[in-house]
Amino acid sequence: MVSAEILASIADTLEARREASPQSSYVASLFHKGEDAILKKVAEEAAEVLMASKDGEKLPLVREVADLWFHTMVLLTYHGLRPDDVLAELRRREGISGLDEKASRPKN
Numbered sequence: 001m002v003s004a005e006i007l008a009s010i011a012d013t014l015e016a017r018r019e020a021s022p023q024s025s026y027v028a029s030l031f032h033k034g035e036d037a038i039l040k041k042v043a044e045e046a047a048e049v050l051m052a053s054k055d056g057e058k059l060p061l062v063r064e065v066a067d068l069w070f071h072t073m074v075l076l077t078y079h080g081l082r083p084d085d086v087l088a089e090l091r092r093r094e095g096i097s098g099l100d101e102k103a104s105r106p107k108n
């Protein structure tokens, strides 16, 4: 599965969890606890990314970044947003970046 598709698939699951009972799953319980609990998890996971980076091992770092991305996706879902909203913003920035302009400028 390509990257944008897996993000969309996870987002679909997260949206379904918003309607689920808090006992039914980890994500459902997080939505039930509310925005502050989700923000706390995002902050915790960001701190774990910093520690993994300092430790210098690649696999733990990848796993911690996955946890951070996942919890930011829970936060986006809480606000009715989708991964595509972030991907569109990144694409927009790619289009306006100085590096991009230089690359497309004709060479003398």
Ligand SMILES: N=c1c2ncn([C@@H]3O[C@H](COP(=O)(O)OP(=O)(O)OP(=O)(O)O)[C@@H](O)[C@H]3O)c2ncn1[C@@H]1O[C@H](COP(=O)(O)O)[C@@H](O)[C@H]1O
Binding pocket: 010, 013, 014, 017, 025, 026, 027, 028, 044, 066, 067, 070
């Ligand atoms: N990708 C993930 C994912 N990544 C991380 N986590 C959970 O995030 C939690 C936080 O991790 P921590 O390292 O902080 O561990 P912890 O100390 O046990 O967590 P807390 O009890 O303190 O919250 C853990 O319980 C992980 O299992 C995830 N939980 C779910 N998913 C995806 O979300 C879908 C829905 O999940 P459920 O709602 O649980 O079915 C699943 O099918 C998965 O695809």
